Amino acid sequence: MNIIFSDIDGTFQDLGADVAQINIDAVEALQKNQDKFVFVTGRGLEMVEELQEGSGLACDAIFANGAGLKKVGQVATYQNCLSIDTLERILPIIDAENILYFVHTTHEVLMHPVKQYNENLQNLRESLTYMGEQGISLMDYKTNYFEESCYHVTDIVAFLREHPDRDILKVELMEASDTKHQLLREKLKSSSVTVFTSFVKTLEIVHPLSSKGSAIQNYLKDYTDVTSFGFGDGENDLPMFEVVDVAVAVENATEHIKQSSHHQTVSCQEGGVGKFIFENILLHEQ
Structure with a gap:
């Protein structure tokens, strides 16, 4: 077989x-x-x-x-899901850099209100102009996904502590600046997470296993x-x-x-x- x-x-x-x-x-x-x-x-x-x-x-x-x-x-x-304690450690690092991110759980995808990331989305759209129509379609799809498919909360960690039935699968972020990508890799480096590139302008953060x-x-x-x-x-x-x-x-x-x-x-x-x-x-x- x-x-x-x-x-x-x-x-x-x-x-x-x-x-x-x-x-x-x-x-x-x-x-x-x-x-x-x-x-x-x-x-x-x-x-x-x-x-x-x-x-x-x-x-x-x-x-x-x-x-x-x-x-x-x-x-x-x-x-091999992420713990809330790990999330509590890494999310402030991402927030400090003003980077768009979303958290995949077993029930939904969590993120802050999309209006918080209007500038990020515009920067991402501009960074993908080299892809022509494909880049436009990608950002249209992603923007709609963030607005319509994600569950918006102001405090992701607090929400998860209030809903212990959720397992945390991964954190995904999108950022136009390649320099910030490398910076985040360095800042997030630890024995509790693995960080890697998975998609255009995307990093993912998962449990090491x-x-x-x-x-x-x-x-x-x-x-x-x-x-x-x-x-x-x-x-x-x-x-x-x-x-x-x-x-x-x-x-x-x-x-x-x-x-x-x-x-x-x-x-x-x-x-x-x-x-x-x-x-x-x-x-x-x-």
């Missing part, structure tokens, strides 16, 4: 675009062949389920960069005699590449990811995941 693990944003689905049809066809062909396809993503569960519904795909999903697992037909499970790599290792404990493949494009995919048998980078991946891969395929926009599956996995099984 083959088990294929794939990142979503920038790997399986291009920014602001529909999923390439060859990717959908490849997943369906794998499943007919009794192989498995698993999404491994920094997205929250709601956004993964939106993708699956829109593409008609029913797959297991490792989400929130390893903190959550949702198998088809089962309830989601969570592990919450990674795509550790989540995949746990997932594979239920299977024997399998060959595992991992598809990715960014820094948060490196832990996945370290544990799968075959690591594949799409053409638009960062240079570090490409150098850490065993194979490369065409870009996300061209359906690199599906093309590799058809030409290098399914073809060899016929």
Whole structure:
């Protein structure tokens, strides 16, 4: 059996675009062949389920960069979440730099009122002008997400202390300045969190044991005699590449990811995941 693990944003689905049809066809062909396809993503569960519904795909999903697992037909499970005490330590550091951030929990995505971040959003929009229409679409989507999909509170820590049923999956932030990105990495560096790049102008903060790599290792404990493949494009995919048998980078991946891969395929926009599956996995099984 083959088990294929794939990142979503920038790997399986291009920014602001529909999923390439060859990717959908490849997943369906794998499943007919009794192989498995698993999404491994920094997205929250709601956004993964939106993708699956829109593409008609029913797959297991490792989400929130390893903190959550949702198998088809089962309830989601969570592990290696952040503590409120950790949140109480790191959020003032981010607030002091006036950076837009949002906190993913098992129930909702929390953030301060969006009007607090109007200048941040404008700076982000200007920083993405090099992407043309794609950058505009991305910021339109993100702004709408912040306004319509997030739950707005003035004191995130206080809210979570009042609602102890919430597990804290990760903190995600968006910032136009690359200098501030590096500054935050230095200020947040500790044994209680891991910080990495996951998306355009985005940093994520997670529990040190919450990674795509550790989540995949746990997932594979239920299977024997399998060959595992991992598809990715960014820094948060490196832990996945370290544990799968075959690591594949799409053409638009960062240079570090490409150098850490065993194979490369065409870009996300061209359906690199599906093309590799058809030409290098399914073809060899016929």
